Amino acid sequence: MDFEKVLNERIELVNEGLRAYLKPRYPEIIYEAMGYSVFAGGKRLRPLLLLGACEAVGGDISEALGFACAIEMIHTYTLIHDDLPAMDNDDFRRGKPTCHKAFSEDIAILAGDGLLNLGFEVMLSEAVKKGGAEYTRAALTIGELCGVKGTIGGQVVDLLSEEKKADEETLLYIHKTKTAALIQAALKAGAIIGGADHKALSSLDEIGYKMGIAFQIKDDILDITSTTEVLGKPVGSDDKNNKSTYVSVFGFDRANEDYLRLSEEVCRLLDDFGEKGAFLRAYAEKLIDRIN
Numbered sequence: 703m704d705f706e707k708v709l710n711e712r713i714e715l716v717n718e719g720l721r722a723y724l725k726p727r728y729p730e731i732i733y734e735a736m737g738y739s740v741f742a743g744g745k746r747l748r749p750l751l752l753l754g755a756c757e758a759v760g761g762d763i764s765e766a767l768g769f770a771c772a773i774e775m776i777h778t779y780t781l782i783h784d785d786l787p788a789m790d791n792d793d794f795r796r797g798k799p800t801c802h803k804a805f806s807e808d809i810a811i812l813a814g815d816g817l818l819n820l821g822f823e824v825m826l827s828e829a830v831k832k833g834g835a836e837y838t839r840a841a842l843t844i845g846e847l848c849g850v851k852g853t854i855g856g857q858v859v860d861l862l863s864e865e866k867k868a869d870e871e872t873l874l875y876i877h878k879t880k881t882a883a884l885i886q887a888a889l890k891a892g893a894i895i896g897g898a899d900h901k902a903l904s905s906l907d908e909i910g911y912k913m914g915i916a917f918q919i920k921d922d923i924l925d926i927t928s929t930t931e932v933l934g935k936p937v938g939s940d941d942k943n944n945k946s947t948y949v950s951v952f953g954f955d956r957a958n959e960d961y962l963r964l965s966e967e968v969c970r971l972l973d974d975f976g977e978k979g980a981f982l983r984a985y986a987e988k989l990i991d992r993i994n
Contacts, residue, residue: 705984709750712763716749717741719771723824735805735813736820740778743796747989748773748884752892754982755906758975761896768828769840769895773888775821776848780884782814784857840891847887856880860945868946874915877948881921882914902975909971913986916964919957922947965990 720740726733749770756766785792785800786807793803802810825844829837846852856879863872889906898906926949948957969990972983 703980708981712750712753713746715767716746716770716774719767720774723771723820731809732812732816735801735809736817738804739782739801739813742798746774748777748888750985751885752888754985755889755892756896758979758982759893759896759898759902760978766892766895768824769891772821772824773844775817777884779814779817780853782810786810836894840894843890843894844887847883852879852883864945868951870951873946873951877915877918881918882911885914886910905971905974909968912964913968916961919948919961922949923957
């Protein structure tokens with residue numbers, strides 16, 4: 703497999719789908735704001751994980767493309783809202799002004815709402831059109847993990863933990879729900895669409911959790927060691943917002959050790975999927991190398 707060729711082909715497949723779903727209509731400004739954030743330079747990590755999981759269990763990735771686009775919309779909605787003045791109050795994302803800076807706070811809120819709803823519209827449309835229970839189950843999985851049991855619940859606890867030192871249990875809950883949940887959702891939804899059995903689904907759920915926690919640990923590390931130019935967003939924002947991080951709670955050395963350990967465990971678990979999981983395994987390795 704020519705990994706880079708396949709990777710670029712899949713990114714373009716997702717981008718083509720997103721362009722079609724976000725084709726401007728009246729009122730144009732909301733589509734412009736949604737498109738601005740969706741096409742602001744994201745790596746399409748979650749869509750690629752969703753397609754890779756579908757393939758790893760023997761499924762056809764073309765059957766999962768709509769869901770891949772939907773999860774990118776949902777992820778982007780979380781970023782738009784996370785950047786708002788009432789949340790993290792960030793002015794830059796991926797090296798560009800955040801949605802509320804490029805447009806206005808009210809339009810940014812509605813753009814986030816629009817992407818969330820459009821994501822579910824796409825998934826439910828796929829379920830109605832294709833008729834299989836697996837599509838409904840995949841949509842339910844994403845709904846559960848991006849709702850109050852997942853990213854929204856994590857954001858609430860994150861906000862309530864500002865101005866105070868979170869304990870280890872609270873911090874892990876925040877990281878599990880705010881970051882890992884949507885990665886788990888991508889892998890599980892793709893696997894469900896691909897016809898995964900219980901063992902494969904459980905394994906991909908574990909992979910998603912460990913990958914998500916590892917990414918958040920690295921993000922916490924980079925917030926104090928990197929630069930705005932490299933990250934494309936302000937560094938030191940966690941300290942500015944008095945937020946507890948993996949580094950502040952566990953220390954820098956423990957954070958780095960846990961990141962490396964979790965990354966290695968992800969790769970070992972992916973080995974079990976053999977040749978069908980080759981893309982997913984190679985992509986996980988690329989992600990680890992990219993942020994080391």
